Amino acid sequence: MANQDDTFKKVISHAKEYGYVFQSSEIYDGLSAVYDYAQNGAELKKNIRDYWWRAMVQMNENIVGIDAAIFMHPTTWKASGHVDAFNDPLIDNKDSKKRYRADVLVEDFREKISEKIEKDITKAKKRFGDAFDEKQFRETNPNVIRRQNQINEITERLTKVQEEGDLEGFKQLILDLGIICPLSGSKNWTDVKQFNLMFGTKLGASAETAMDLYLRPETAQGIFVNFLNVQKTSRLKIPFGIAQTGKAFRNEIVARQFIFRMREFEQMEMQFFIKPGTQGEWYEHWKAHRMKWHLSLGMGEDNYRFHDHEKLAHYADAAADIEFKFPFGFKELEGIHSRTDFDLKAHEEYSGKKLQYFDHEDNASYTPYVLETSIGLDRMFLAVFSNSLQEEELENGTTRTVLKLPSVLAPVKAAVLPLIKRDGLPEVARKIVEELKWDFNIIYDEKDAVGRRYRRQDANGTPFCITVDHDTLEDNTVTIRHRDTMAQERVNIDNLRAIIKKEVDVRNWLMKMK
Ligand code: ATP
Numbered sequence: 329m330a331n332q333d334d335t336f337k338k339v340i341s342h343a344k345e346y347g348y349v350f351q352s353s354e355i356y357d358g359l360s361a362v363y364d365y366a367q368n369g370a371e372l373k374k375n376i377r378d379y380w381w382r383a384m385v386q387m388n389e390n391i392v393g394i395d396a397a398i399f400m401h402p403t404t405w406k407a408s409g410h411v412d413a414f415n416d417p418l419i420d421n422k423d424s425k426k427r428y429r430a431d432v433l434v435e436d437f438r439e440k441i442s443e444k445i446e447k448d449i450t451k452a453k454k455r456f457g458d459a460f461d462e463k464q465f466r467e468t469n470p471n472v473i474r475r476q477n478q479i480n481e482i483t484e485r486l487t488k489v490q491e492e493g494d495l496e497g498f499k500q501l502i503l504d505l506g507i508i509c510p511l512s513g514s515k516n517w518t519d520v521k522q523f524n525l526m527f528g529t530k531l532g533a534s535a536e537t538a539m540d541l542y543l544r545p546e547t548a549q550g551i552f553v554n555f556l557n558v559q560k561t562s563r564l565k566i567p568f569g570i571a572q573t574g575k576a577f578r579n580e581i582v583a584r585q586f587i588f589r590m591r592e593f594e595q596m597e598m599q600f601f602i603k604p605g606t607q608g609e610w611y612e613h614w615k616a617h618r619m620k621w622h623l624s625l626g627m628g629e630d631n632y633r634f635h636d637h638e639k640l641a642h643y644a645d646a647a648a649d650i651e652f653k654f655p656f657g658f659k660e661l662e663g664i665h666s667r668t669d670f671d672l673k674a675h676e677e678y679s680g681k682k683l684q685y686f687d688h689e690d691n692a693s694y695t696p697y698v699l700e701t702s703i704g705l706d707r708m709f710l711a712v713f714s715n716s717l718q719e720e721e722l723e724n725g726t727t728r729t730v731l732k733l734p735s736v737l738a739p740v741k742a743a744v745l746p747l748i749k750r751d752g753l754p755e756v757a758r759k760i761v762e763e764l765k766w767d768f769n770i771i772y773d774e775k776d777a778v779g780r781r782y783r784r785q786d787a788n789g790t791p792f793c794i795t796v797d798h799d800t801l802e803d804n805t806v807t808i809r810h811r812d813t814m815a816q817e818r819v820n821i822d823n824l825r826a827i828i829k830k831e832v833d834v835r836n837w838l839m840k841m842k
Contacts, residue, residue, distance in 0.1 A: 336655040339714045340586050342729070346788050348372065348713065349587060361583030361591045368788065369709070371739030371769065373594075376708050377573050379736060380596045382834055383621050383841065384571045384701075391569035391598065392562055396550025398575055404549050405526065405542050407678035408671060409642050414545060415522040417490075417498055418581045421509035422516040428509075429581050430498050430520045431490065437507050438482045439657065441475050448472055487638045495520040525578045527591075543577035548700060550574075551599045552671045555696075556683055559601075566685055566696055567610070569600040573705065585656065587706040594705040599667075601685070601696040607666045610699045611646050615664050617841075618701050619650060622662075624840040625734045627715045633658060643670035650703075652711045661711055662703035669695040712737060716789065731789035732812055736837040741768040741828055742792035743785045749774050757796045760806070760821060768828055786811055792828060 343349040348369035352362040365373050385393040405411050417430040448471055453460045466472055482505065489497040498520040508515055526545050532538035544550065551570045558570050573596045583589045602610050615634065622632055630653070637647040644665045652661040672683045672695050684693045716733045735741070744760050746753035754774055764770045771790075773781050778795060785793050793809040800806050800821075808827060809816045819827060830836065 332655055332657070336586075336714070339655055339710075339717055342717055342731070342787070343369070343586075343713060346731070361580060361589065363587050363590060363706075368739040372712070372733070372737055372789075373705060373709055375737040375739070376712065377594075377596065377705055379625075379834065379837070380621075380703070380705075380708075381571070381573065383838055384569070384596075384598050387838065388569065390564060390567065391571055391600075392558060392564070393571045393573075394551065394554060394558060395572060395574065396547070396554060398544050398577075399531065399541055400544060400549060400553070402539065402541055403678050404553060404675075405545075407674040408549050408552075409674070410526055410542075410545055411524075413642050414526060415524050416581050417495065417520045418523045419499065419502065419520045420518040421512055421514060422518060423514040424509050424512035426509060426511050427581055430502065431486065432582065433502060433507050434482065434486050434505065437505055438479055438486075441479050441482075443657075445472050445475050483638055490639045493522075495522070523579075523581055525580065527577045527579055544575075545578050546576050546702070547572050547574045547595045547597045548599060548702065549671070551597070552675055552683075552698075553679075555599075555601065555672060556681075559685065566687065567600060567602045567606075569598050571596075571598040573597075587710050588654065588656075588659065590706055593707075595702060596705050596708075597700065597702045600699040600701075602699060603687070604669065604694060604697045607645065607668070607697045607699060611664065611666045614699055614701050615648055615650075618662060618664060618703075620841045622650060622652075624837055625712070625737070626840075627712070627734070631715065632661075635660070641665070643667045653715075654710065655714050661707050662701065665700040665702065667698040667700050669697050671698065672696065728783060728786055730786040730811065733789040733791075734837070735791035735811075735832045736834055738789050738791050738832070739769060740771050740785075740788065740790045741832050742794055742824075743771050743773050743781070743790050744794045744796065745772075745778055745781050746774050747778055747795055747797040751798065752801060753796050753798070756800055757794075760794060760796065760824065764825060764828070767825060768832065782809060782814075791831060794824060 346368060347366040350364045350366050351358040352364050353359050381393060385391050418427055419430045419433065420427050448469065449462060449465065452465055452469070466476070485501050488494070489501060499517060502517060503515065506515065527543040529541050529543060530538040531541045551572060555570070558564070559568070573594060575592060576595050577592050580589050580591055583591060600610060600614065619632065623629060633651050635649045635651050637649070640647055645668050646666040648664050649660040650662040650664070651658045676683045676695070683695065685696050686693045712733060716731050718730050718732055720728050720730055722728055742764065744757045746757040757772060757774070761770050761772050773784070775781070782793055791811045795807040795809065797807070804821050805818050806821055806824070807816050808819050808824065
């Protein structure tokens, strides 16, 4: 497990060293769980956002995108249930004075048991070789059965205390499981309390007339309140979707995992409006479709799994997460929620305005049901970044650090390198940059030996290096080096654009969703 920590530390320091992510206000010692995206990070983030937008909005005739304000009328949050129910259960350890989310403590405890099962299975697999039958092993091995029963029991009790809002029961569960504080090692816990995650602020200049506002904790509500405006002006027919990306704010109780859980973050959400009764099939459709989007990036099928929710939010009739294998284990990356007509009905009630759809085929009005896909852009960034960062042993016994970003997402697509700084090579290299920059983000680099420059670009995630040497002056060819394979080819300068385009073009990547 120490290994996991090391990998994660490397991810964080690499993100800083190569200009991806900085701590916010670092010169003032930072602000907890707030981060800034640096020169490369801003590009990677933009590329992920674009990749999502293209897949959702551009590729679907019946999905349009909007950009609603962060500030919304405060009644929005009454209607959505956030004022009353957007709480997390918190608990403090009296010895370390550290604060935890009570549900996360229990979930982590349960995950550890699950890891033990996986270890037993790996061991048995090694021992039995080809003859190993995993299903049979899970069903008959006494250790696995005992642990699985323990997991089931924890899940049952956790769901119950959450559903009933039973804070005393929650504490009892933590005590019964003997969960200890990782810092102090003690079981000296306070009671469990509810904590609302919304940030409040004020609108208006004078104290008497100022209005209490919230910073939005999700982007979805900006879509719901605009549902009818969009439907009428776009003349879309159900089923149709509205997408948006934008900042959201949550005063998270525990935020210790870099950009995994931030207090200011960005979401990419899509609300799909459907006829009541069809939510089952649309739920399956969007689960499958979103998984395809993830897999199109080629980050390994084994790194994803679905997790169906046992405890449903107040608005949902079905929900699943797409989990990703982060350096600290499988965690939620995206949520697919069947939100019923909860939100539209609530906004109708609180605003007094009708938010219904007239179905010409049925000649009837109804409140649509909603299927939501919601992914954190920063979390996706972390998934991509941590998965791409690799240490490779090379044949000559050295290692290289390489950031194998899906090339469609890479901040810089190619670096152009003159072999040496004279003999007219820099001029030719500059000309190549001038030509390619119309299509791609390109950089020019002439500092240090070419081998070091290659390593620098590998660590930066740049898919191609283009080297100009003396032969270039003779025959108009250059060496193009591929980041992942380190293979080098000699190609004509006139072909560079096509070679790069083939590799980084969004079209070719999105095609993999077909
Ligand atoms: P969690 O259980 O991790 O707190 P959630 O279930 O509250 O997440 P949702 O409300 O479903 O999350 O939000 C949708 C997506 O937004 C999540 O899948 C995640 O990718 C992202 N997200 C939520 N909270 C944060 C945060 N504090 N920092 C970064 N991303 C977040």
